[in-house]
Amino acid sequence: MDIKSTAIAGTLESSDIQITISKGSNGVEIELDSDVKKQFGDQIEKVITETLNQFGLTDAKIKAVDKGALDCVVKARTLAAAQRATDTVDQPAWEVL
Amino acid sequence: MKNSVNREIPDDLMKKYDYEGFKTTEIGNPEIQRVAPKVHVSTGxxxxxxxxxxxxxxxxxxxxxxxxxxxxxxxxxxxxxxxxxxxxxxxxxxxxxxxxxxxxxxxxxxxxxxxxxxxxxxxxxxxxxxxxxxxxxxxxxxxxxxxxxxxxxxxxxxxxxxxxxxxxxxxxxxxxxxxxxxxxxxxxxxxxxxxxxxxxxxxxxxxxxxxxxxxxxxxxxxxxxxxxxxxxxxxxxxxxGSGATRFTKDPKELKIASTVNDVIVNSPYFKDGFSFQTGSGGAALAVTRYLRQAMIDNKIKASFALGGITKPTTDLLKEGLIDRIMDVQDFDKGAAESMHTNPKQQEIDASWYADPDNKGAMVDQLDVVILSALEIDTKFNVNVMSGSDGVIRGAIGGHQDAATGKLTIISAPLVRGRIATIVPDVTTVVTPGDSVDVLVTEYGIAINPKRQDLVKALSSLPGVPVYHIEDLQKMAEAKVGKPKPLEFTDRTVALIEYRDGSLIDAIREVKD
CATH class of the missing domain: 3.40.1080.10 (Glutaconate Coenzyme A-transferase)
Structure with a gap:
């Protein structure tokens, strides 16, 4: 699957995460900004990478601004951003969730 | 050495500053010698x-x-x-x-x-x-x-x-x-x-x-x-201070506050002449409102309110629901004004308020206390000093002192954002679990097993599920996941004394 354009999902509200996804060529590269990076940074990056891989994306640049989101939110926002970036919003990838 | 709340206290610093490790919340009846200041004589x-x-x-x-x-x-x-x-x-x-x-x-x-x-x-x-x-x-x-x-x-x-x-x-x-x-x-x-x-x-x-x-x-x-x-x-x-006191509309805080009220009203301490201390947070203010109604409904009046005072508390004084306010600090203008105009609101110094080495401090007479927590662990130890990232961001205030009350309630949400409030071990022990009786969350309460009398009194309240604190901790972890352990260097940047002057914990330099 190809990223056609840069896309964004999520807000900067408490307990949300904002994911911006754009084209990459060197695996999934994540730039994470989070107040809980020390405790949950690895986990957040793992969930983003796994969600993208399951969706079929192996190369992407991600900017993630986390406001304390739980894993389910990280997953949902990542998938929404990925579908917007690949222009596939009319074919929801339910199986990834 | 490890002290009685299982915290590693640096031996070199204990020796250097002549400290003992924390042993017990009991103060006993020692005889102590107080000091006096030097006076430079003048006619003024x-x-x-x-x-x-x-x-x-x-x-x-x-x-x-x-x-x-x-x-x-x-x-x-x-x-x-x-x-x-x-x-x-x-x-x-x-x-x-x-x-x-x-x-x-x-x-x-x-x-x-x-x-x-x-x-x-x-x-x-x-x-x-x-x-x-x-x-x-x-x-x-x-x-x-x-x-x-x-x-x-x-x-x-x-x-x-x-x-x-x-x-x-x-x-x-x-x-x-x-x-x-x-x-x-x-x-x-x-x-x-x-x-x-x-x-x-x-x-x-x-x-x-x-x-x-x-x-x-x-x-x-x-x-x-x-x-x-x-x-x-x-x-x-x-x-x-905050200007006009606003009541919280946060449903989670309101739920916690009404449960705190249920715990108080159904405890053996809720009777005519009882005394209490609340804090200044959103939930604490809401507790005061619920408590007011419960006092009116049950025709019960309080003998005194203690500690940091807010307007909702001085309103109860005015209404005659509290007989005296013993006031060491005022959090808002309304409370400060009330101290000026109402002779039943007595200014007290920090020694009268809470000094353990006394001929009787106010906290020793306290029935019901509502306190907050950054973290509380499965031993009921409370942290109000270091954040979940290990960085100093709090104050002991009167936490350890007021916690010696007869019914000490910690009110705290199960999680804050992605941070669990109820943890296997707090980052820093400030108030020992021995002085904490009930934890109230929005999901239900946990009672310190040392207080079987309270277990009996509070176990069948409608709408107030009772959990083991370990279960609440697991519930929190299931929501947010297991955090990566914090990393510290060997260097001690702060020492936490218990109220008797013994060492209850140390804070180490964070590794970034």
Missing amino acids: DNKVVDSIKDVVKETVKDGMTISFHHHFRNGDFVFNEVMREVIDLGIKDLTLAPSSLTGVMNDMVIEAIKAGTITNITSSGMRGSLGDFVSHGGLKKPVIFRSHGNRARAIEHGDIKIDVAFLGVPNADKLGNANGMEGDAVFGSLGYALMDAQYADKVVLLTDNIKSYPNTPASIKQTQVDYVVKVDKVGDPDKI
Whole structure:
């Protein structure tokens, strides 16, 4: 699957995460900004990478601004951003969730 | 060594500062010797001066201990004005011993540490940039954190020997009779500052409002004061306390508050003449509202309310639902005003409030206490000092002191964002689990197994599920996941005393 354009999902509200996804060529590269990076940074990056891989994306640049989101939110926002970036919003990838 | 709450306390520092590890919450009946201040005799004329610099030059020497109070909170002008002069005069190696440090003081403290002006700190707490600075090893010697009651104890014992106290007041006469209730920057009770006024060798008042002599009511007395400095403004009234108290609309806080109320009302302590202390957070204020209704419905009146006072509490006094308020600190204008006008609201000093080494402190008479927590663990130990990232960002306040009440309730949400409030082990033990009785969350309550009487009294309340605290901890972890353990260096940046002066925990430098 190809990223056609840069896309964004999520807000900067408490307990949300904002994911911006754009084209990459060197695996999934994540730039994470989070107040809980020390405790949950690895986990957040793992969930983003796994969600993208399951969706079929192996190369992407991600900017993630986390406001304390739980894993389910990280997953949902990542998938929404990925579908917007690949222009596939009319074919929801339910199986990834 | 490990102390009785299983915390590793650095042996070298225990030896260096002559500490014992925390053993028990029981104080017993020891005999202690109090200290007395040096008095520079004068008839009291010529105390008024108009230069902070001259007074600092005259009184403060290298290596001394100086103190301030924090009753102006974030509206404080006095601390920064005095410290500016102290730094600029090139004075070194001071111990800073304020009743607490507020955000508005942070930059100045950091500057003073960097300049070598301040090399030791003891405080109730610190937050923001200063907490970050200390947690990253900015101060060579460990900060010593003490509760309000413990600070009073330490001053009376001579553990804290204050050479010069700089105390801002909204009014004073030319000899130093002063109170916290009249003027532009009023804050009500002078509770914490009264210790400094009584025990410091030199007492310097700073005020923007010189009253005709003699000024009454005199909380601080002319017999205690060496200098009265006239300044332009002691503080910003708008930043001293919250203005009008707003009740929370947060459904989670309301749920916690109504459950706290259920616990109180169904405990054996809810009877005519009971006493209580609440905090100033959203949930605590809401508890006061629920409690008011329960008191009216059950025709029960309280003998006294204690601690940091807010307007909702003074409203109960006015209504006749509370007989007395014992007031060490006022959190808002309404409470401060009430202390001025209502003789049933008694100003008390920190020793009377909470000093364990006393002939009876108010906290010893307390029935019901509602306290908050950054973290609470499965042993009911509470942390109000370090954040989930290990960085200092809190204050003991009266937490350890009030927790000795007969029914100590910790009100806290199960999780805050992605951070669990209920954890297997708190980052820093401030209040030992032995003095905590009930934890109230929005999901239900947990009762300390040491209190089987409460287990019996509270186990079948409709709408109040009772859990083992381990189950609440697991519930929290299932929501947020398991955090990666924090990393610290071996270096100790702060020591936490229990209220009896023993060491309950140490905070180490964070590894970034």
